[in-house]
Amino acid sequence: MEKQEGKIGFTKFAESWNxxxxxxxxxxxxxxxxxxxxxxxxxxxxM
Structure with a gap:
């Protein structure tokens, strides 16, 4: 089974898009x- 990288939380992918x-x-x-x-x-x- 391959390990999938999550796209939720503090991942490199999420922080790049943020x-x-x-x-x-x-x-x-x-x-x-x-x-x-x-x-x-x-x-x-x-104001």
Whole structure:
């Protein structure tokens, strides 16, 4: 029987995707801030 690597929890696979998605979210946040002239919190109505 072959050992299968899990894709749930703190695995290298999960952490790689977590980092990639976090970088994408930050880039999108900066881009929308440049386009609208408002910060992220202002866009969400929190300030």
């Amino acid at each position: 980092g990639r998605l976090a970088m994408l979210g930050i880039a999108i946040g900066f881009a929308t801030e440049l386009m609208t002239g408002k910060g992220i919190l202002e866009q969400l109505g929190l």
